Amino acid sequence: MGEYKIVDGYPQNPIGRTGIVGRGVLGRWGPNHAADPIVTRWKRLDSGDIETDSSNKPILQFVAIRRRDSGEWALPGGMVDPGEKVATAALREFQEEALNSFAMTNDEKSAVLQRFNTFFSQADEVYKGYVDDWRNTDNAWMETVAFNFHDEPGTTVGMLKLHAGDDAVGVRWVDITPDLQLYASHGSIIREVYKRHISKPATNKHVRSL
Structure with missing residues (x-):
């Protein structure tokens, strides 16, 4: 968000008052920086064809975790x-929360990293800046950079087994729909990702399940 004001020794929320004074539950005064990976794939039928919705639009899915705190x-x-x-x-964060990397052996971690190297090097920055979060106060707030990692053929991350770990108590592939409800401002970020992908034709390749 750039520069922010310091008043009486305390950083001031650049968006305005929240009604909560102090640092609250956030770890740092002022901006608390986060990273949000948005891993997406096209939903596919058993035949390998991309599944479409009632409007004949391809269905885009993303990896979501159920937060332990809320x-x-x-x-x-x-x-x-x-x-x-x-x-x-x-x-x-994706490895810790969606693949439970803490429970992996060193060999398993190496195998995953080798598979991910190319995939996670191709990131599309979707959003960067302040986010609406229940933890924000007048003197501490959340800022994030959200990256989209899209598995077009569904053969990299799209075929991995997901395992909740760290701060997550559940993990799954979720269809992006108009009525999707997510934590904090994550819904608006997901809608931006959907808008970018749906404007481009999906590659309807057949894929083989492992």
Whole structure:
């Protein structure tokens, strides 16, 4: 968000007052930086063809996790560590929350990283800036960078078994629909991703399930 004001020694929320003074439950005063990976694929029938909705539009899916703190479905994102690149944080958070990398052996982690290297190097930045979050206060707030990683043929991440881990108690592929309800401002970010993909023709390739 750029520069923000300091008043009486405290950073001021650049969007305005929230009604809550102090740092609240956030880890840092001022901006708290997060990374949100949006991993998408086309929903496919058993035949391998892309499934369409009642309007004959291809159905786009994304990986969602159920948050441990609120029970809401959300993007598998998290906080960026000091000195960490945002894109690196996005990959780390996806592995921790959607694949439960903490439970993997070193060999399993190496195999996943090898498979992901090319896929996660092709990121489309969808959003960068302030996000509406229940944890925001007058003096501490959330900012995020959201990246879309799209598996067009569905043969990379699209075929992996998902396992909830870290701050997640559930994980699944979710259809993007007009009535989709998600945690905080994640819904508006997902709608932007959907708009970008639906404007381009999907590649209706047949894929083989593993």
